[in-house]
Amino acid sequence: MDDALLVHYRLTPAPGENAADKARGIALEQTAELPARCIPETLLETHVGQLVDLQQTDDNTWNASIAYAPELCGGEATQLLNLLFGNISMKAGILITGIDWPPALLEHFGGPGHGITGLRSLLHLPPHQPLSCTALKPMGSDASALAAMTRAFAAGGVDIIKDDHGLANQPSARFGDRLHACQQAVEQVNARHGGRSLYFPNVTAGPSELLERLAMARDAGCRGVLLSPWLCGLDSLRLARDDFGLAVIAHPAMTGSYFGSEHGLQPEVLLGDLFRVAGADAVIYPNTGGRFGFSLATCEAINDALRRPLGGLHAAMPAPGGGMDMARAAHWIDQYGVDTMVLIGGSLYERGDLRSATRELLATLGR
16 A cells, blocks of 8 residues: 555544445545445546555544545645545534555655754754744735834844734735834844844745745745745745745644544644645744643654654744743754744843843753
8 A cells, every 4th residue: 555645534423424434435525425336346446445454442432544646636725625624524424544655745845945954954953952932923014114023132132023914904914014113133143243143934826926925035035034835825835835936834724614523634733744744944832831732742743753763854843832931942852852842922021121131041941
């Protein structure tokens, strides 16, 4: 099955529902969308998912593995998602727990354009140093205020200063105004102090606006951007990578609705495998102990999915955030390893002086 797209599901059958029938139903629903008796024999063999394993794990839970022909994706990320979870997302008791990727699909989608090593190269950081990141906020701040924050963070030496994911094109700070003010601010501070901080604007938008904002970011001198792939589509990652040469930090907005205990996609599959395969260089996720509910095991699983060997793809950088305390930043590097980007926002703002708070953060990271 090395050449197949092998998808692993955890099934929780409803009362009166048979696990084997449920698994075979998934294979049909996701491909031919017809009863088996209505499908020509040749297509049953070549175009219908094949149930290759079914194991009961407890009284009402089963693990099923279904193999799909890679060509069923048509080379498109949209159809990949449709094949994985399209119609069955509207059923119950189906959780995707893992994907075994065929080399042809990995090569086609390409993965991160920069990855961990590329991000380090952009920032001129050696392999033994963790990365730091912060977010410009709150929404409602004007472009000059956001630029002032950018100057303070850059003077403190933070590696990547990104827009908060809620900064779009609000009247308080139009995208173009914010982009030019913040990029100019970071360039001026870098020139003055010999720093290497980068500004990543949030370009998440609809199709025409996305293209315009990616071009504006590239032309302004930005080396990367923030994108929410679940809002503007997985292919937005490849677009930023291939057409604009930009590094991409992926934000998890809207993905939480898929993280059910019995239905959906496990976080390491969505935020780890899918975001990485589609082209994310770094992926933000809510760290355990913050404002959200991920467990330490889930965070570790996401880290592993982003960094593990996967064909010839670059490893992607985990970026835990979501209410992290800067005082514990070093702890999380010890926990997750140096190939981690710690995303600290509110904890820096609470200190008042953003420049000195940023320097304190870097000191805790041994920088």
